[in-house]
Structure formats: structure tokens, C-alpha cells
Amino acid sequence: MSVTEQPLTQNKQTLENSSRRSFLKKMGIVGGGLVVGIPLTGCASVKFPNAMDGDLQPNALLQITANNDIYFYLPRSEMGQGVYTGLTTMLAEELDVHPGKIQVKNVGAHEEYANPEYGLQLTGGSNSIRVHFIPLRQMAANVRMVIRQAAAQVLQLPLDQIQTDNGMIVANGKKLPYGDFTKVAAHLSLPEETPLRKKADFKYIGKHSKRLDAVAKSTGSAEFGLDVEFAGLHRAALKRCPVSGGTVKSFDDSKVKSLPGVKAVVSIFNGVAVVADHYYQAKATLPVLDVQWELPETLSDFSSDSTEAGNGKQLFKAALDSDESDNAHKEGNGREALKTSDTVVSGEYWAPYLAHATMEPMNCTAKFTGNKLEIWTGCQNPGVAAKLAAFYGDVAKDDVTVHSTFLGGGFGRRISSDYVAEAVSIAKASGFPVQLIWSREDDTKRDYYRPASMAEFQVGLDKDGNIDSWNVKRSGPNILPYTIDEVTDAMMPGFLPDGMVDWISKAGYGLFDGWTVDPTSVEGLFEDYDANHKSVDHVTVDPGLPVGFWRSVGHSFSGFFKESMMDEVAISQQQDPVTYRLKHLKSNPRLANTLKLAAEKAGWGKPLPEGHYHGVAVHASFLSYVTQIAEVSVNNGQIKVHKVTCVLDCGLAVNPEIVIQQMESGILFGLTAALYGEITVKDGAVVQSNFHDYPILRMNESPDIEVIIVESDEAPTGVGEPGLPPIAGAVGNAIFAATGKRLRSLPFKLS
Amino acid sequence: MISFKLNGQTVNVEAPGDTPLLWVVREHLTMKGTKFGCGMGLCGACSMLIDGVSTRTCIMPVQAVANRHITTIEGLGNPQMMSTLQNAWVEADVPQCGYCQSGQIISATALLSQNNNPSDSDIDIAMSGNICRCGTYPNVKKAIKNAAADLRNGKGRLQAVQVFDPTATASPETQEVQS
Numbered sequence: 007m008s009v010t011e012q013p014l015t016q017n018k019q020t021l022e023n024s025s026r027r028s029f030l031k032k033m034g035i036v037g038g039g040l041v042v043g044i045p046l047t048g049c050a051s052v053k054f055p056n057a058m059d060g061d062l063q064p065n066a067l068l069q070i071t072a073n074n075d076i077y078f079y080l081p082r083s084e085m086g087q088g089v090y091t092g093l094t095t096m097l098a099e100e101l102d103v104h105p106g107k108i109q110v111k112n113v114g115a116h117e118e119y120a121n122p123e124y125g126l127q128l129t130g131g132s133n134s135i136r137v138h139f140i141p142l143r144q145m146a147a148n149v150r151m152v153i154r155q156a157a158a159q160v161l162q163l164p165l166d167q168i169q170t171d172n173g174m175i176v177a178n179g180k181k182l183p184y185g186d187f188t189k190v191a192a193h194l195s196l197p198e199e200t201p202l203r204k205k206a207d208f209k210y211i212g213k214h215s216k217r218l219d220a221v222a223k224s225t226g227s228a229e230f231g232l233d234v235e236f237a238g239l240h241r242a243a244l245k246r247c248p249v250s251g252g253t254v255k256s257f258d259d260s261k262v263k264s265l266p267g268v269k270a271v272v273s274i275f276n277g278v279a280v281v282a283d284h285y286y287q288a289k290a291t292l293p294v295l296d297v298q299w300e301l302p303e304t305l306s307d308f309s310s311d312s313t314e315a316g317n318g319k320q321l322f323k324a325a326l327d328s329d330e331s332d333n334a335h336k337e338g339n340g341r342e343a344l345k346t347s348d349t350v351v352s353g354e355y356w357a358p359y360l361a362h363a364t365m366e367p368m369n370c371t372a373k374f375t376g377n378k379l380e381i382w383t384g385c386q387n388p389g390v391a392a393k394l395a396a397f398y399g400d401v402a403k404d405d406v407t408v409h410s411t412f413l414g415g416g417f418g419r420r421i422s423s424d425y426v427a428e429a430v431s432i433a434k435a436s437g438f439p440v441q442l443i444w445s446r447e448d449d450t451k452r453d454y455y456r457p458a459s460m461a462e463f464q465v466g467l468d469k470d471g472n473i474d475s476w477n478v479k480r481s482g483p484n485i486l487p488y489t490i491d492e493v494t495d496a497m498m499p500g501f502l503p504d505g506m507v508d509w510i511s512k513a514g515y516g517l518f519d520g521w522t523v524d525p526t527s528v529e530g531l532f533e534d535y536d537a538n539h540k541s542v543d544h545v546t547v548d549p550g551l552p553v554g555f556w557r558s559v560g561h562s563f564s565g566f567f568k569e570s571m572m573d574e575v576a577i578s579q580q581q582d583p584v585t586y587r588l589k590h591l592k593s594n595p596r597l598a599n600t601l602k603l604a605a606e607k608a609g610w611g612k613p614l615p616e617g618h619y620h621g622v623a624v625h626a627s628f629l630s631y632v633t634q635i636a637e638v639s640v641n642n643g644q645i646k647v648h649k650v651t652c653v654l655d656c657g658l659a660v661n662p663e664i665v666i667q668q669m670e671s672g673i674l675f676g677l678t679a680a681l682y683g684e685i686t687v688k689d690g691a692v693v694q695s696n697f698h699d700y701p702i703l704r705m706n707e708s709p710d711i712e713v714i715i716v717e718s719d720e721a722p723t724g725v726g727e728p729g730l731p732p733i734a735g736a737v738g739n740a741i742f743a744a745t746g747k748r749l750r751s752l753p754f755k756l757s
Numbered sequence: 758m759i760s761f762k763l764n765g766q767t768v769n770v771e772a773p774g775d776t777p778l779l780w781v782v783r784e785h786l787t788m789k790g791t792k793f794g795c796g797m798g799l800c801g802a803c804s805m806l807i808d809g810v811s812t813r814t815c816i817m818p819v820q821a822v823a824n825r826h827i828t829t830i831e832g833l834g835n836p837q838m839m840s841t842l843q844n845a846w847v848e849a850d851v852p853q854c855g856y857c858q859s860g861q862i863i864s865a866t867a868l869l870s871q872n873n874n875p876s877d878s879d880i881d882i883a884m885s886g887n888i889c890r891c892g893t894y895p896n897v898k899k900a901i902k903n904a905a906a907d908l909r910n911g912k913g914r915l916q917a918v919q920v921f922d923p924t925a926t927a928s929p930e931t932q933e934v935q936s
């Protein structure tokens with residue numbers, strides 16, 4: 007069984023995903039190649055901490071002990087999105103055990119925990135439920151079957167008289183725990199194609215929503231990276247160059263060394279670290295630690311508010327206006343078709359850099375024991391973290407042990423492992439086991455930001471006012487070079503000759519510029535609506551501020567751009583935004599359906615309270631389909647979002663309540679970006695520092711949210727990210743309805 | 758040495774008087790339920806009850822709490838015995854990443870100790886100091902209302918753990934604050 011056998015609708019986006027994979031493969035950064043599925047047979051090479059005699063341990067994910075304790079080793083990282091409960095629910099269904107009976111364990115780094123779609127142990131791209139939906143259930147069904155077979159053997163009964171119920175074998179009117187048969191089952195060969203339960207027979211999938219980590223997280227007993235503690239652990243704070251990419255020229259620690267608690271001051275690849283008994287001691291020394299910096303070449307000259315040519319927004323604008331672009335996508339005659347259009351509607355849009363601002367600041371704990379290195383961290387990419395740790399700790403990969411914790415938010419930030427490299431370097435240089443704690447200021451100023459983006463649309467209409475050609479060009483940085491830069495040192499040496507490593511790391515950026523376009527730079531700009539002709543072009547321009555995966559990635563800006571533009575087009579033709587959208591969603595029936603339902607639920611076109619206006623946006627991402635309708639009022643330039651109606655089609659919802667929460671979460675995350683989010687740069691340094699100048703939406707500013715999930719028999723698709731992309735467009739369109747002002751830049755400012 | 762009551766127990770700590778209470782509790786006393794989020798009193802992740810008031814402890818010097826009563830999330834309940842609010846939190850599946858939740862529950866406890874029938878705007882006012890990046894606000898609100906209903910019906914308690922305090926009858930010690 008492999009993931010390719012999943013009954014997934016082949017649509018534009020699956021194609022897009024597979025082209026992303028082939029692109030990554032072409033770049034040679036997918037580790038040992040694409041790993042499909044999880045090994046289902048044979049003994050796992052992972053050593054379980056609580057292994058005991060008589061265990062059934064069919065693979066790296068599952069262990070059933072003779073005491074009938076059932077352990078699930080969670081292959082994806084829990085960061086709030088709910089995999090801890092979701093994957094366990096799927097396992098429980100086919101194992102026939104109540105999910106609450108399964109003990110879930112966070113895992114370290116091991117290739118057997120690779121994400122089936124990426125070949126890396128990566129949690130991201132809203133794919134956890136989707137890619138594990140078949141393999142995980144198949145594995146559990148096979149295990150349940152082998153336990154039944156063992157029971158049949160032991161009890162000397164035919165297999166069809168051996169049933170199961172909630173972790174028990176039921177035979178001859180008696181109930182015996184699975185654990186009674188694990189010893190025998192362990193010696194049988196695991197069946198491979200056990201039939202899976204039909205939807206009508208599901209006990210937990212689609213029904214169970216109780217978060218299995220809720221008790222720990224409501225009593226302060228869930229362990230996050232920052233909570234790691236052991237005897238002899240020291241704390242570190244790191245002073246970095248104000249400009250990302252800067253390195254230490256020289257430093258003077260004479261004023262620091264004698265301060266209370268200070269144990270060591272060490273210089274590492276990107277700064278100077280102070281190791282102390284306590285964090286507040288280490289942190290207090292940084293203002294008096296004198297460091298001279300070697301500034302990086304490009305970024306130091308960049309200022310967001312500069313009006314000079316080649317700086318600030320002008321840089322993006324000049325790129326957009328230049329003739330040099332790469333074509334990312336073409337249908338029909340592409341841009342040529344504009345020549346025969348009756349009308350052309352254009353619009354230019356902007357979205358700024360954004361920080362992730364996870365509630366738990368970045369942190370990592372590192373400890374050397376001889377040549378062995380242990381790290382403790384909550385991250386989205388433990389495999390790469392382990393390899394980076396080996397590289398910076400100068401130990402063999404097999405000598406690194408990763409202890410994973412819960413993540414205090416991820417949103418793509420914890421795909422990067424820069425804090426792991428730092429913590430390991432500090433532990434190595436100082437000789438102390440250290441926990442490196444980032445302050446909120448560090449976290450805000452040293453992110454892999456959502457890339458700032460500018461886009462221009464030219465939409466050609468026919469004589470009836472319908473869309474004939476959809477043309478869009480985006481300028482901005484690409485994420486991939488930064489990803490490659492980070493993983494290159496850690497992953498490449500395994501299979502690339504020396505020298506190549508350095509070359510790709512430094513030249514990687516230019517390498518695919520002009521070859522093909524990073525899909526995350528243009529995704530979501532063009533796919534949803536019907537048009538006879540389409541063209542998507544891209545111009546890479548990069549001031550040098552590191553960029554990365556930010557919840558919903560390219561869709562985070564493209565959803566706003568595309569949906570505002572679509573509104574402009576509809577309104578230019580004096581057509582109702584819902585009706586006009588539906589006209590152009592003929593080949594996208596699932597998205598059209600969410601729109602119809604949302605319009606009905608929200609009462610689109612019906613009277614609203616005095617001064618309230620509706621705005622609508624639709625967007626498909628991560629194989630899911632979402633419509634949001636925002637009810638907004640504007641008073642004295644103050645934008646208030648009263649209510650959001652959200653309809654989602656994500657195929658089968660495994661844990662419906664968690665799906666609803668993920669929509670709420672995506673909407674509120676996207677509202678923060680729409681109303682407040684902006685990272686700016688002054689002479690290469692990020693200006694914002696903490697929640698006073700990088701505000702996050704608070705409870706009193708949050709709208710009522712109603713979420714409706716479309717009933718579906720399709721395989722499950724993404725929910726962690728798809729709730730975000732439509733919200734800014736929906737609010738912007740409502741602001742237009744309220745004020746007649748079209749706001750084409752984020753965050754929204756009415757002045 | 759500074760002395761205060763932490764979850765009913767008297768504790769004595771050796772720390773400079775200006776050390777934020779948060780770090781004294783997390784690092785000196787190794788109680789990790791209370792979180793660090795911003796260090797500037799802006800997010801509420803570090804909230805503890807000081808004499809019943811939800812307080813940002815990342816900016817509260819430990820010397821200012823000498824002899825006062827501090828309650829952390831661990832002092833409200835534990836996985837075996839949860840407070841009414843903690844139960845309501847679990848029932849409403851409030852936590853997502855979970856990192857802000859100790860602070861949310863502390864602020865909600867302070868609210869319900871004053872008002873067992875809060876309106877939406879009472880809740881907004883009491884809770885707007887606690888940021889949740891995961892956007893759990895709708896369920897936080899739901900859980901607070903459910904817990905308030907339980908309290909009004911006499912079915913709940915804001916603190917579930919009975920704390921045995923061996924020093925309760927001893928005479929108060931005198932402290933000198935180091936700086």
C-alpha cells in the first residue's frame with residue numbers, strides 16, 4: 007500500500023504538489039529520495055524506551071506490551087494543529103481501541119518517522135492527516151489482524167470466532183486483553199492487505215474530537231522545549247548582529263565576565279553567547295557585552311521606508327515593471343490574449359514581511375557527554391535538526407539523540423533549526439550543558455519571515471464582462487534558497503562530492519532563477535477561477551532578509567491578492583461578487599459549493615445591522631476549499647470585524663471539532679496579519695521587537711466565527727493552513743463595500 | 758533570602774530582589790507550568806495569582822511579593838484533580854499548542870473569583886491581557902461560561918488541590934531582601 011493509491015481527486019493542486027516534489031528532487035534536496043509509505047513489516051530499528059518481554063512491536067510507530075499498554079510513537083510534531091489526537095484517532099479506529107486508551111509519545115529523530123510525502127521527518131504543508139490516512143490505518147488493521155490470528159492459535163478457535171472490542175479479544179463470550187496474545191503475535195508474519203473499516207462503521211473517525219493532550223495542557227504539565235530541566239543545566243543568551251547574516255569581528259567581554267552567575271562567554275558562528283546559572287543573569291549581561299560586527303553585504307543597505315530607487319518598495323516595484331521575468335504557468339495564449347480583450351482591469355497589490363511570533367520563543371537545550379550529543383527541542387523538522395546538530399557539534403550523526411517536546415506554536419517557523427545550531431555551538435564552545443533561550447525581541451528580529459510580495463494583475467474581459475484571460479506577475483524573494491542554505495551543510499555531504507556543497511549553498515539562489523520558479527512564490531495567484539487564457543510570471547528580487555514557511559506560505563499573500571482583484575473585476579462590471587465568482591467556478595465545483603453554502607448561511611444580500619457590510623473571499627489551498635464572508639463596520643477609520651462565516655470542504659473531517667478550531671485559528675491568525683502585521687527593516691535591521699510594535703489580535707478584537715464543514719466522503723485534506731488565505735480578502739472587500747476605498751496593501755490602513 | 762507562599766507552601770529563595778518572579782519560580786523552584794512569552798508584561802503567558810489578582814510575573818520583582826500568597830497553574834489543580842475551570846477547559850478542548858493556556862486559566866480564575874456570572878464584555882476585559890497566537894479565544898470564552906454556570910450551581914471550585922501547609926501555624930519569619 008502506498009500513498010499514491012489514496013482515492014484523492016486528481017486536480018490542479020495535486021499536480022502542483024507533485025511538480026513541487028520533482029522540483030525539490032531536481033534540486034537534490036530531498037535527502038535519500040522520496041520515501042513512500044511507512045515500513046509496515048519487519049522489526050523497527052528504533053529502540054523503544056519501555057521495551058519489555060512479550061511486546062508486539064511491528065514497526066517504529068506502535069508498541070503493545072504484554073500488560074496491554076498501547077504506545078503510539080507520534081511521527082508528526084504536535085504544535086496545536088491536533089495531530090496528537092488526529093493520528094491517534096486513525097490508529098485507534100483500525101486497532102479497535104478507544105483513542106483515550108492509547109499512550110502517545112513524542113519521538114526523536116529517525117528516518118522511519120519520515121513524512122511519506124517529503125522523505126524528511128517534516129511536519130508542515132497541512133498534510134499530516136492526509137498522507138497518514140491510509141498507511142497508518144492499514145498498519146493498525148494489520149496489527150489487529152495478527153493479534154486475532156494469535157488469539158485463534160492460542161484459544162484453538164477459528165479466526166471468525168475471534169472478535170475485538172476496545173483493546174480486548176472477544177471469543178467464547180470471554181474478553182481477554184490484546185496483551186495476552188502479543189508474545190505469540192510477535193512471531194507471526196504481519197498480514198499486509200487487511201480490509202479497512204468502511205465509513206459507516208467508523209467508531210471514532212468523524213466523531214471523536216476530545217484532544218488527548220488537553221489535560222496536560224490545562225494543568226501546566228505538558229512539557230515544552232523551554233521546560234526542559236536537569237541537574238547541571240546552564241542557561242545561555244546570545245547577542246546577534248542587528249543585521250541578519252552578520253558575524254563577529256571582535257568582542258570585549260571584560261565588563262561581563264565578573265557579573266553574577268556568568269560562567270562563560272563564547273563566540274559562535276553568528277554572535278557572542280553568555281552562559282550563566284540563570285537566564286535572567288545571562289540576558290542582563292547582553293547590553294554591556296561589546297561586540298564589533300562584520301555586516302553582510304546586501305541586507306545592510308536595505309530600508310523598508312526608503313524612497314530611493316533600488317531600495318524599499320521601489321526595489322519590488324522596479325522588478326515588477328522590468329521585462330525580465332520567468333514564466334511559471336501558461337494556459338491558452340497567456341498574456342497575448344490581452345490584445346483581443348474588450349476591457350482590461352488591473353490592480354497592483356502589496357503584502358509585507360511577517361514574523362511568526364509563536365507564543366513559545368525559539369529555544370533549544372544541548373548537552374555533550376564525551377562524543378555523544380543530546381538535544382531537546384520542539385521542532386517541525388527533527389531529522390534536519392539532528393543533522394545540523396551533528397555538523398555544528400562535530401560529532402557523528404549516529405551520536406546525536408533528539409528529545410522532542412510539545413511545540414509552543416510552529417506555523418512553519420520551527421521547520422528551520424537555526425536555534426539548534428546555536429545551542430549546540432554554545433554547548434560545544436563553553437563545555438556546559440546549556441539551554442539557549444531566545445527573548446521575544448530575538449524571536450521577532452531573527453525570523454525566517456513570510457516574504458514581502460508585490461503583484462500586478464491584468465484581467466482581460468470579453469464583451470459580456472466575463473473573464474477571458476487572467477494574467478499576474480509577482481515580484482519578491484523565494485523561500486527555497488534559504489531552505490537549501492540551511493539544509494545544505496547538514497544533508498548534502500552524504501551524497502554530493504565535496505565542493506558541490508559549497509557551490510550549491512552559495513550559488514543555489516542563482517541556480518534555479520531563470521530555470522523554473524519556486525512554486526511557493528506564485529501558488530494561489532491563478533488556479534481557482536476559469537479563464538480561457540492564463541499567464542503567471544515571476545521576478546525574483548531579494549533584499550536579503552531571511553524568508554521561510556509562514557502559515558499557508560504563498561497562499562498567505564496570494565489569497566488576499568487574488569480575491570481582492572476578483573472583487574475589483576466583479577464590481578467594475580457592476581456584478582454581484584458572489585454571482586460573478588460562481589460564474590467563474592464552473593470547473594471548481596467543490597469551491598463553488600462552499601461559496602453557495604456560505605452565502606446562504608451568512609445571509610448574503612440580505613439586510614445587515616446599520617453600518618455593517620459583507621465581504622466575500624474564496625480560496626483553495628492544501629487540497630481543501632474554503633469560503634469566508636466577513637461582516638465589518640468602519641467608524642472613524644476604525645475597522646471592526648463583527649462576524650466571520652466560514653465554509654470548508656476538507657474531505658472527511660477526522661476530528662470535526664478540531665477542524666472547526668483550525669478554521670478559527672487560521673482566521674484569527676490571518677486577521678492579525680490583515681489588521682496589524684508588518685515587519686519593516688531599517689538599514690538591514692528589523693525594527694519591530696515585541697508585542698507592543700508587533701501586535702497580535704486579542705480576545706476583545708476577535709469576531710464571532712461560525713464554521714460549517716461540508717459533508718464529504720472524499721479522503722481528508724489540509725486544515726491547519728487553508729483557513730487563513732481568504733480572510734484578508736473577505737475583510738478588504740467588506741471595507742470596500744463600507745467605504746468605497748479599495749485597500750491594496752496589507753496591513754489595512756484607512757487614513 | 759526572600760520568603761513567600763507558593764501554592765500554600767512557604768518558600769525561601771536566595772535571589773537578587775529585582776529578579777522577576779517568573780524566573781524564580783521557573784528556574785530556582787523548577788516549577789514549569791507558568792510560561793515565558795514576552796518579558797514585557799504584554800502577553801500574559803507568565804500570569805500567576807498574587808493575593809488572588811492575575812499578575813504578569815515577568816516584570817514583577819521577587820522582592821515585591823515577600824510574604825504574599827502566590828498561586829500558579831499547579832496550585833489550581835493537577836491531572837488527577839482539576840479545578841472547575843480546568844475541567845471546563847478540557848471539556849471544551851480549549852488548548853491548541855497549549856503554551857498560553859496556563860496564563861489564560863489563571864486570568865479566568867481571577868475573573869470567576871470576583872464574578873460568577875460574567876457577560877461577554879466582562880470576559881473580554883478580564884482576558885484581553887492574555888494573547889493566544891493559536892486563536893483559542895472562542896473556546897476560552899465557552900469554557901469560562903460553562904465553568905461559571907457550574908460555580909453558580911454550587912458544583913465547582915476554583916482550586917481543586919488541597920494544599921497542606923506545614924508552616925501555616927508557625928510564626929511568620931522575618932526576611933531581609935537582598936538586592
Ligand code: FES
Binds near residue numbers: 792800
Ligand atoms: S511573559 Fe509576562 S506578560 Fe508576556
Ligand code: FES
Binds near residue numbers: 365415854855857891
Ligand atoms: S494555544 Fe497556542 S498560543 Fe494559545
